[in-house]
Amino acid sequence: MIDHDPAAVKQVACIGAGPIGGGWTAHYLARGYHVTTYLHEASEIGPLTTLLETAWDSLCRIGLAGGASMNHFTWTTSLEEAVEGAEFIQESIPEVLALKQDLYKTLGEIVDPRTVIASSTSGLSMSDIQAKCSTPERTVVAHPFNPPYLLPLVEMIGGRSTHPDTVAWAERFYQAAGKVPLVMKKEVPGFIATRLQEAIWREALHMVANGEATVEQIDQAVVNGPGPRWALMGPCEIFHVGGGEGGMAYCLDQFGPALELPWTRLTAPELTPALRDAMVSGCEAMCQGADFSTLSRKLNDGLVEIARIRGGKAAE
């Protein structure tokens, strides 16, 4: 069905010009694509231009793809013009189901059915969004983290009528476009990153509500404690390294019982043998056999650089 090479896409359409749609526009331009962005109203071009200029300055410092140019950007208030010639469509209109359903109904009729349409939605399901679309098999959720031009994460999942090939094709497209796509196995509210972020946020609210910590203390604790590590390694790998030579297995076998302690108000899951093994083998697979000293050196080197970015605050 979708027969073109995801790594050969040259022309992308971005539908929606808010912070997410504009951020995607900046990202695709920086990776060398030609981008046409659909604006709901012509007056949106002012804020969009400001966003693109700010983003471009950042992207130049990180490094552009060969051939990348702001000259490859065009905009329009005509949906037909926006999708004309597009080999991929990134939709980022407001999070209102009826709006999205109507848009996908129209796109379903005017866009070549071999062209994938991905939604940046953070809270709606593709099964609902695609309900009125006559060609729903090529639609998929691809949720970025803001700003999409600086944070590589894209959480993906299809809807009931999405064809599995669509998800696979879009995953390869995002990899080629410099993103880190994660294809979810189940539709779960908040995907992965927002759920984890929400867990921290709720615990922080509890602490403030109970007078246990101030807002500033919470932020200081994160930024001067676990935060710099999370820029470099996820929570599983951090415990894998924290376990020393014994890795995650040592960590769980030694500190598993601490899961029962009243640390945070989040009820702990039961640490079954199956869960223990999933954590241990998952860490080992992820680290591809890298040993403790390699991992811990990688973490330390990154922390040194972050300390330097932050003006040597770690050591002043």
Added chain:
Amino acid sequence: MIDHDPAAVKQVACIGAGPIGGGWTAHYLARGYHVTTYLHEASEIGPLTTLLETAWDSLCRIGLAGGASMNHFTWTTSLEEAVEGAEFIQESIPEVLALKQDLYKTLGEIVDPRTVIASSTSGLSMSDIQAKCSTPERTVVAHPFNPPYLLPLVEMIGGRSTHPDTVAWAERFYQAAGKVPLVMKKEVPGFIATRLQEAIWREALHMVANGEATVEQIDQAVVNGPGPRWALMGPCEIFHVGGGEGGMAYCLDQFGPALELPWTRLTAPELTPALRDAMVSGCEAMCQGADFSTLSRKLNDGLVEIARIRGGKAAE
């Protein structure tokens, strides 16, 4: 009682030579102190030397304090020798209450009562640790984040018999020593940072247990999503910036209801007017009137640097 200037301390004793005691030794040396470290057994000097050499390499790249030198390090297996002349004592022996109680009993007798003794304990309370100490008023918990020479956080709280002046003195000592001390108002298990870290960790375990995400997906989601932001700003400031010009107030008034959604298994606290106001005024105080564009530029600039550290992965 404690009459010397915390900023004038020159000689520190570190009791315990594991990863935490050794990490503290490295930190104090890099900040220009003379350090005597007590080893339980002489054989610990091998791993301690390795730790110090690794740490020193990192610390040199961040920048040493004037006069800092590894020549200012000595070690001993005699507790009396270790504390001789010490103007401050950092205790980091194993987390076994009976061991700590016995140690504090001895220290209470052999150390000048005007010298503050701070414990790196992560899980015991100072009220318990100081139970057998004849001079408990100068003891305090000062919990670092590992490695103490790269992460500035120190979470502090006194025990039942701790004098308030001790806490205030130690807070000023840590500030002078390049740390970020946070004095807790209440004794709460896991202090702040470990509780927040535990909230993420538990949610991650739930997701793996339910087959919603793999270990690698969880780590990829953090490192490519919220993680880089947390190296630069805490969760409160991130929402404060996320709220745009309206800041935290806009965020809570707009998205407060989302607290009720089943995002994460952590039960949300009730968003009372008092909690809302505490969050808003806390953010405003913390940011000292910095406006949205200043804050968001600071965040973006930091993310650019982190993307560069990580090999331009954000844009490749």
